[in-house]
Amino acid sequence: MNLKVCVITCLFFFAGFSQSVEIKGIVTQKNNPIPFVNVYVKSQNKGTMTDENGQYSFNIQSGTYTLIVQSIGYKTIERKVTVTDESLTINFNLEEDPLGLDQVVVSATRTALNRREAPVLVTVTNAESLQKVQATTLFEGLNFQPGLRTEVNCQNCGFSQIRINGLDGAYSQILVNSRPVFGSLNGIYGLEQIPTNMIEQIEVTRGGGSAIFGSNAIAGTINIITKDPIENLFQVASKIGLIDGERTDAVTTFNSTFVSDDLDKGITFFGMYRNREGYDANDDSFTEITKLRNLNFGFKSFYNFDFRRKLTLDFNTSHEYRRGGDLLDKSPLVTNIAEEITSTIVGGGLTFDYFSENYLQKFSTYGNMQHTHSDNYYGTNQDPNGFGVTKDFVTVAGVQHTAKFTDFFNGAMDLTSGVEHRFNRITERRENPLVIPITQNTNTLGIYTQLDWKVLENLKLLTGVRGELFTSNLTDESLFIVNPRVSVLYNITKTISFRTGYSQGFRAPQFYSEDVHSEIITGEVRRVRLSDDLKEELSHSFIGSLEYSHQHEDHQLVLTLEGFYTTINNPFVYEARGEVGGLEIKEKINGDNAIVNGFNVEARYSPNPKFLIQLGGTFQNSYFEKSYAPEQGIVTNKITRTPNVYGNMLCNYSPNERWDFNVSGIYTGRMFVPHVAGFIPETVLEETPDLLEIGFNASKTFAISDNYNLEINGGVKNIFNAYQDDFDKTIDRDPNYIYGPAQPRTIFVGLRFGSGF
Template sequence: MKSIIISFLIFTTAIVHAQQSYLNGKVVSNGNPILANLTIKENNKTISTNLNGEYSLKTKPGIYTIIVSAVGYKNQETKLMFSNNDIRTLNFELKEDILGLDKVVVTATRGYLNRKKAPVIVTVTDAKVLEATQAVSLSEGLNFQPGLRMETNCQNCGTSEVKMNGLGGSYSQILIDSRPIFSALNSVYGLDQIPANIIKQIEVVRGGGSALYGSNAIAGTINIITKDPSENSFAIGSNLALIDGNTQDKTITFNGTVINEDYDTGIALFGMKRNRGAYDADNDGFTEITEMENTSFGLKAFTRPTNRKKITAEFNANNEYRRGGNNLHLLPFLADVTEQIESTVVSGGLTYEYLSPNKKDNYSVYASTSVSKNKNFYGGLAGNTPTEENIKESIEGFGKSKDITFVTGTQYAHKFDKFLNNTGTFTGGIEYKYNDIDDRKENPAFIPILQTTHILGIYAQQEWVINNKLRVLGGLRGDIHNLAEEFVVFNPRANILYSINKNLRWRTSYAKGFRAPQIYGEDVHAGLAAGEISRIRNADGLKSETSHSFLTSLDWTKELTNGDFSLVTELFYTKLNNAFALEQGTQTAPDSGIFEWIRSNSTGAKVYGANIELKYAPNIKWLFQAGGTLQRSLYNDKVEWSEDELDQATKRFNKTPNVYANFVATYAPTKTFQNNLSGVFTGPMYVQHLAGFIPKDKLEKSPSFFELNWKSSYRFFIDDHKHTYFEVSGGIQNIFNAYQKDFDQGVDRDVTYIYGPQRPRTFFVGLKFGI
């Protein structure tokens, strides 16, 4: 009996083995091996190639669709029929995805999805564009997408914000690797503190995103995706820029990645050291661009205990010193005007992901935190004689700020094989965010800003693939926000994607959003105007701001013989209820030196317009992309922003042009020689100009600006295998010196009266070594 059982097992094993089919081969591009993934569509089984681009997979007899994908290359799909004991060799030649048409994005649905299949339009700025435009930090790379525009807000401290579709920075949710840890305090200075060399890509979803990401995602969402460990490499670079030909801006960066042979454990390290001198455009002794020293370090590591489990850890530390005003060589309280900030930001996060054996269920648990501290000084002698009494009063300009942010949550996604007679994906989760801000000054007349925010959000969305052409997405999020009037704030969304044909896709969406009446935001900045410190307080009974956002777009792509073409056109309309507006107040107390603005609810506002994005690559040597926006941003009723000039009340949003655009053109005759031409156009806009240097408040109309930039780089390979290289680069930013010409001067200047390009004509050279 025992021998019969053994014989039966051997016979059964032989049959099973005989019913296996085998496929092997290589994945290459232009003869070079590619690290790629091969997925069998029918059972969702995925394998990866080795360092030589080789793969080997086995499956049961049948007809299967093999999808080959790799970062930076177009997907390739092949249908094969396997018979019993079939052994085949098949090599794949992948084409470069020059325009990134097959990029995988996460911001649209909180899950990995090919951007062509995403029901929500997602535009992407990748690391190549950041390098082509000589972006050192995040703030310098956000101008190159339609609907986005960077704005500098202060000559003394260099604060900046990114505006989306005509709405201010506080209307956009900024995420770091899909986590909302970019706090209100970070948003004031943080755009300069994120080094460009850590960024893999910037994903932008325009239109309301509160249904997924909660408060502040009224205008849209900007997701900063950092670089993952993908190969063993090391690079160190240096850059020297001369602002207006004389003020130095020096930067040193490094990136290092280590990953094991099985590609299941790796770590990426990065760092940046930046030292920028102060720049005075009109030689009045006061800064237009602040002095700045910045040191950043961070890492991102992952391990896969099994092929269905992944643990990711991140850590970032940033230390920055910046100072503006005059007499920078003196102690801050001995200068006439000083804004000085010494800040430290430490953040980190941990994520655990699990994929079920049938690859239909995906679970993730995450926690992230960020702690920001700064020592600051706002004030000075304001032109007064440095007597003991005046110095004692000036010293009261010192202060401290602290911001603690903590985010934790869990998310579950399930893929349905059958959902209403077709397929679909459900995504749901719970997220809790805690934020505590403590901002205070030595000046007893300055009321400390103490704000603690608790937000508990529960969200769910269902994607329904009705057929090959039509996808529908519906979602709802409920937030319990301790600063909102409602106990639960509900925000729904609805999206439709219809593929008219292989190349043309139509999308339309509706989303509701909200912004709670928090105290601290981008506009709460202790700026100096006419020798007075300004601060903002919320009006009594300030209500939450809500929005209704509508978008519709056409996305047309065409694969060419050796290149690609893409055109996206988008119409948007956002209605704001109880829109926040700033109105001029008075001094908080007689002779306090503190001037107050009041944030109140207006009768509402509306923002509407059109975005267009064009990308064209006739071949691998040429790449051209351009984007533009036509829009209007208007309050329903005029806002009395000035008590001096009531007749200048206006419906227009401050510093918001109706037209702005950008382009990047790249010519690379060889892989080693890159030439880039880029430009940013900013149309005329209305700018509030406060009295001090001028006798009365005035609403000014700025001229239009066109910044033209050029950069070339050449890479020398040191070894025959082309692994070790030395790169030289150089160029000019803002070639035509399109820069503001009418800055205020002296102690009584309005430092918020700054608009247009971030810097004047700047020359730069760079060196980079990599292995």
């Protein structure tokens, strides 16, 4: 009998001990409930989101925990609580975070963490900032971070790229949701094929990052984080602009999101249609801005099996037509010069995330694919051989594991390891029999591991290594490169942080986007070929930064100074080889060492949620140790198309919830640009003037009902028309002689209708 009583007593004791207790409450901001706020237990990923009334509730066993309350646009709250055998009611009041001091980023360590705790400096442009500068595509939204500069490189096709710290686009790794699916052709035109209404934030890490993200990250990484389905909403917007008061640029976008009541599943749709007329700046009947039509559609969805297992599926497709040259409405076969490209892109990915029962381990498996098909014409003087087809196919698959150690030599440590395989096939076929077809298959197998160790409360060490095995059908031997990375974060005080680091990167000898793009120079087509003894590039990057972050009540101030030094061994350069077999040739060879050094500065200030100003600038040198010949007739050691000084500015004033005013600025300093003979008598290296592009826009929001609003907006881009004024003319022009702002003065008006803003 006594044994039975003892057993029953023990069973009740253990049942009571393991019984979970409810934590509940409401999250508000200025006495208004805030929906879809994350409320969870630190280091356990256990929690929930607030409902449409700002209320939350979840169960947890007895103990002492740290609750974290986090939402985009608000300061993060951490509060220690002790759970006993009675339910707890804990309410939270959020404060706005205009400067994003508590933003969560993934680009520093490939795992989500607060930006302040990242050992690598990550700068962020969020969806709200993209809206403030009225950016339609990724290309327009990348200029508002220090060290970044976008440029257009061709008047005929509109080829564009992004430079980080002066290095051209091929040195930057563009990621979509941390996956390297940005194919070679997308490196040419893709910046204008990603609409900003699908972007949640753009995370930029300057300096080599190949130890964790793979090759081609010598200058840095740009990680495009797409919008997650968080709350039910619907938005449709339309905007029309007049380029130089004469050519239209019309854009229509939509967003629609559906989330289940239990928040376990959701899907968000987005789309964009753009129709831009071609623009001729100097009345010679040849375009400076291409004619463009783009239709983009996609979705992102998730399904939570439970709080520890999540499946994410995304899909995107784009159809684009662009045309440059003359006689845009006629067949290329009757023109003097025509570049006509019709591209179809289809891509998507699947990711499965799994947490262990104690939430100290996370497993992720993923697979992504992107296929680009481009029917194109590059030709002059009614050339029937100008037609061709270019294809780009990319697959990425990998497994990643993160383990958290809460007591590692009296500190905390995250160990992230993974395996990733990337396959890329580029094919190009042209009607011109002089142009040799290209078929390039590359396989890259990457194995990486990284340790993020919180040594002390104010000291963090990040170290990692990635080994990559590269094979290509165009090379006889495989290539294996080991890339190390180390970074240190030292919080000198609660407001001053010091970061420093070193990383090694590489680029394999292969064709890239600029190589498969046919150039039309002064009426002639010319191609790029690879040198027989072309070797891989190897880079060494050193970076250091000081950041001062201060906030008191509504007042916020961030000052950042970042120095960088990168040397590239055996850099790829292009030298003109004259005419070979009736075709103008440029050969990709290894040049002498290249060096890029300088510093970025940024200041962001918000005295209250109504006002925000940010200023950013870059001061740098970029050169080769010895001279080379980028064009026949030019010998230089300069890295061309790179100014020594450039910067940006953004000022926002929102006096109330209805009005919003924005002033933006982009400064491009003097730089050297090759100017090929044709319209001019001989090839020269031109020094361009400095240009300052200023824009202004304003919007007013009207409440249509309890759930829907209408916004009317308008403004002027490039108010003072700081635009290149020395374009070449006629068929003999050099269409690559283009620099400065992408468009002249442009007036626009727009409407936005829906919920969620």
